[in-house]
Amino acid sequence: MSVTILENRSQTATRADDAFDCLQTAIVKGDLAPGEKVGEIDLCERFALTRGPLREALGRLESRGLLIRRPHAGFKVVSISGDELVELYRIREAMEGLAAQQAAERMTDEEITDLLALLDRHEEMVDQAQGQAYYQHEGDYDFHYRIAMGSRNRKLSQMLLGDLYYMVRMYRYRLSTSAGRPHKALREHRSIADAISQRDGELARFLMQRHINAARLNIENKIQSGSLTL
Structure with missing residues (x-):
C-alpha cells in the first residue's frame, strides 16, 4: 500500500x-x-x-x-419525555453514588490529585463564561466520567458510560445554564472530590447522590414551569 x-x-x-x-x-x-x-x-x-x-x-x-x-x-x-429524563436522573443518583463511594476507596493518590486539578480548570472555564455555563467535554475532562472510571467497577462504569452517559450529556449542559447553577455545581463537585481525597466513601456517596438529586429537582421544577422543553 x-x-x-x-x-x-x-x-x-x-x-x-x-x-x-x-x-x-x-x-x-x-x-x-x-x-x-x-x-x-x-x-x-x-x-x-x-x-x-x-x-x-x-x-x-x-x-x-x-x-x-x-x-x-x-x-x-433523539428526544425523551420529561418522565423519562427524571427517571434517568433517579438511575444516575443510585449508580453514581455507588461510583463515588468506590472511587474514594480505589482511586490512586495521583488520580485524586488530577481530579482536583481538573476542577481548577473547570473553575477557570466557568469564570471565562462569566458563570453562565458549565460545559464539560466528554471523557477525561468530565468530572462524572472520572468518578465512574475511578470506581474500578467495570460493570458499573460500562452502564454509566454507555448510552446513558451520552443521553444525559444532552441535558446536563442545558441545565447548567440556569442562573447560578454553574458555580453551585462546581462547589458540589469540589465537595465530592474532597470527600474522595479524604477516602471517605460514605460521605462521597451521600454528596454525589445529593448533587444529582438537586439536579433532578431542578429538572422537575423547570418542566412544571414550562421553562425546559424536551
Missing part, C-alpha cells in the same frame, strides 16, 4: 473525527435540538462538512443513541 493512500485514509479519518466532534457538540449544546430532523445536505451547509466524513459521523452518532435513522427520511436527534 502506498504512502499516499495511507495519508489519504488518515486525512479522511481525521475529517470524520472532526465532523463527529462538531455534530456531537451541537447536539449536547442544543444547536441541534432534541427531536430535530436533520439531513445530509443541510448539515453539510450548516457546519461546512463534506459528505464522506459526515456519513461516518452520522453512523457513530446513531450508534451512541444520539441520532435515530428514519427510513428514506434522514435522521432525527
Whole structure:
C-alpha cells in the first residue's frame, strides 16, 4: 500500500473525527435540538462538512443513541419525555453514588490529585463564561466520567458510560445554564472530590447522590414551569 493512500485514509479519518466532534457538540449544546430532523445536505451547509466524513459521523452518532435513522427520511436527534429524563436522573443518583463511594476507596493518590486539578480548570472555564455555563467535554475532562472510571467497577462504569452517559450529556449542559447553577455545581463537585481525597466513601456517596438529586429537582421544577422543553 502506498504512502499516499495511507495519508489519504488518515486525512479522511481525521475529517470524520472532526465532523463527529462538531455534530456531537451541537447536539449536547442544543444547536441541534432534541427531536430535530436533520439531513445530509443541510448539515453539510450548516457546519461546512463534506459528505464522506459526515456519513461516518452520522453512523457513530446513531450508534451512541444520539441520532435515530428514519427510513428514506434522514435522521432525527433523539428526544425523551420529561418522565423519562427524571427517571434517568433517579438511575444516575443510585449508580453514581455507588461510583463515588468506590472511587474514594480505589482511586490512586495521583488520580485524586488530577481530579482536583481538573476542577481548577473547570473553575477557570466557568469564570471565562462569566458563570453562565458549565460545559464539560466528554471523557477525561468530565468530572462524572472520572468518578465512574475511578470506581474500578467495570460493570458499573460500562452502564454509566454507555448510552446513558451520552443521553444525559444532552441535558446536563442545558441545565447548567440556569442562573447560578454553574458555580453551585462546581462547589458540589469540589465537595465530592474532597470527600474522595479524604477516602471517605460514605460521605462521597451521600454528596454525589445529593448533587444529582438537586439536579433532578431542578429538572422537575423547570418542566412544571414550562421553562425546559424536551
